[in-house]
Amino acid sequence: MAEKELSNFFNDYLKKEPLFLNRKVFQGGYLPETVDHRDEQIQFIAKILAPILRGDKPSNLFVYGKTGTGKTMCIKYIMEKMMETTNKSSNPLKILYLNCKLKRVADTEYRLIAQLARGFGKEIPFTGLPTDEVYRIFFNSVEKEKKPVMLVLDEIDQLVKKTGDGVLYNLTRCNEELKGSQVSLVGLSNDMVFIDNLDPRVKSSLSEEELVFPPYNALQLQDILRQRAKKAFKDGTLKPGTIEKCAAYSAREHGDARRAIELLRVAGELAERAGENKILLKYIDAAEEKIERDRLVDITASQPKQSQCILYSIIMLSTKKKGNIFTGEIYDFYKPLCQKTGLRPLTQRRISDVIAELDMLGVIHAKVISKGRYGRTREISLTLPDSSVLNIKKILEEGLDLT
DNA sequence: GTCAATTCACATGAAAGAGACCACGGTCTAGTG
DNA sequence: CTAGACCGTGGTCTCTTTCATGTGAATTGACGA
Missing domain, CATH: 1.10.10.10 (Winged helix-like DNA-binding domain superfamily/Winged helix DNA-binding domain)
Structure with missing residues (x-):
């Protein structure tokens, strides 16, 4: 592109009205202020975890649900609320959240424990220490902390699949060995049957309480999308039917809200790139194709x-x-x-x-x-x-x- | 025709090895006062 | 005397190999009607 053409292009680009008001709404870690269609689950979890606010040990909790059913979001939402409450009250509380799927962060026994210990402000080398040593450091810091500790392990099935259930066994054993503090575990998993393959001791201690997150249906997805779209796009950007189509596509798969949201985002980007001021239905089809194509290309190249x-x-x-x-x-x-x-x-x-x-x-x-x-x-x-x-x-x- | 044994071409598991990476402590070396 | 370079040791992690065992149905061959 010649220099002049390029600057023309940029000028035109600036003149065009953007479709997006706020792209952040579509990013991975975004937490909406309210969580739609998960009241029941949130209540349930809150009831179980509430004792920790008084310094008691709540039951361990196990949460199942396919990807994009809102497990992580609900837990994070609850964690946030709990921290707000605990900051006001006199009973301190420590919550550690870890995603066990994150490569090179928490996907092995050593790394998981090291990461947990880091949550207590300890410096742990990435490698070089014996695993028991790291366990000791972690246990000691829990003991010293003198307050209830809650560990939230996301995608815990991935961890167990890779490293076996030894880690979980050691973590549940933690309470027997430590007098000062109590550790309660919250495990999130995509895999429903995974817990059956665990050591019975781990199984019984881990799944004192269980909760299943059902997939969203198309109507619920529509609500979620609408809520996001209201923040993300300018008024009138969405053609009627767009949300419905996005929701229908994703509901047909597994009721995966993450996918539905991504679909809407990519459709928006495609429409914007094409210079449209509305997101037409055809961009949703195009978006679905593009997501799949990009995914495959990413996978093969990596x-x-x-x-x-x-x-x-x-x-x-x-x-x-x-x-x-x-x-x-x-x-x-x-x-x-x-x-x-x-x-x-x-x-x-x-x-x-x-x-x-x-x-x-x-x-x-x-x-x-x-x-x-x-x-x-x-x-x-x-x-x-x-x-x-x-x-x-x-x-x-x-x-x-x-x- | 019936039925159990056989057989093929891998699948699947377990264990162990190779090589990369990293931290730590000890030793050596060069620079400084 | 000291900071920094340079080993050797001991640990984890990932990718592989080696050895062993498992598997499901087409085929085979013995048997009886």
């Missing part, structure tokens, strides 16, 4: 080389041959490909895991089937939409230095 190489093999095989592909075929294609790219070929055992990972990410669809006499294998097909396959193939070729 995969390690080996996974990329395997995904590339899958793409090549599935374009070459119709129907499903099997693990063995992929491995046969992958091995010579490694030679070309200078990668060290991995064993088939590892490939099997990588394929399972790609399936988890939703890039491919893999199902274990038995072909009777002809063995047991995974039946694999691409789930990428045709429109992104070429694009992703290009990204992979660049990533792998293929010509």
Whole structure:
């Protein structure tokens, strides 16, 4: 773009009326002043946790619910209110919130405990200390604190899946060992069945109280979206039906409010970029496509080389041959490909895991089937939409230095 | 024709290794007064 | 004498390999009608 054109473009851009009043409403950590359609759950949680305000130990609590059902938001909302109350009263209280899924922060036993200890103002190195040492530091600081401590562990299922239930066992044991303070646990999980696989001792102590967050239905999603939209957009930006469509799309999936909100945001951005002063219905379709496309591109680009190489093999095989592909075929294609790219070929055992990972990410669809006499294998097909396959193939070729 | 045993091609689990990263304490080295 | 560079040790974390065990239905082959 020539210099003059560019400045013209910027001038035009400034002249145009922005659609957004306030983008913050759409950001991840945003907490609305009121929480819609979760009164029942909030009341329930509040009743259970309230004793802590008087210095008593409340029951441990376990909260289930799919992503985007408002678990985290409700807990944060309650935490905030509790802190407000406790600041006024004479009974101090310590609340620590941790998301166990955060990579490199709290996704292993060591890191979780280290992070908790840091919550008490301790300095813990990222690595180098024995784990028991960190436990000791943490326990000591709890003991010294002399006030009730509440630990909120978000996405706790991820932690247990990765590291086992030892951490939880140690944390629940905490109360028996410490005389001065009490620690109560609040666990949030996406996975309903995860607790059944826990050590029975941990299970009984952790799930003294349980609560399930049901998915939002389309009408509830509409309310939530409307509330956000009122703050985010200028009046009259939304065509009638826009909110309804966003809500319907997301309700059809799992009632995921986060997704619904993102959909609305991206639709707004697309409309703004197109120079519209209204968000038309077609931008919602476009937004849904864009979100999916971006997600897939992000995933593929951020995969390690080996996974990329395997995904590339899958793409090549599935374009070459119709129907499903099997693990063995992929491995046969992958091995010579490694030679070309200078990668060290991995064993088939590892490939099997990588394929399972790609399936988890939703890039491919893999199902274990038995072909009777002809063995047991995974039946694999691409789930990428045709429109992104070429694009992703290009990204992979660049990533792998293929010509 | 029926039924149990066999067989294939991986899936799945467990354990252990390699290599990267990091903190800590001790030793060495160069610069300073 | 001291600050900083440079090891060696001991720890975690992630990705892999190795070894072992599991699995589900097509196929096979014995058996009886």
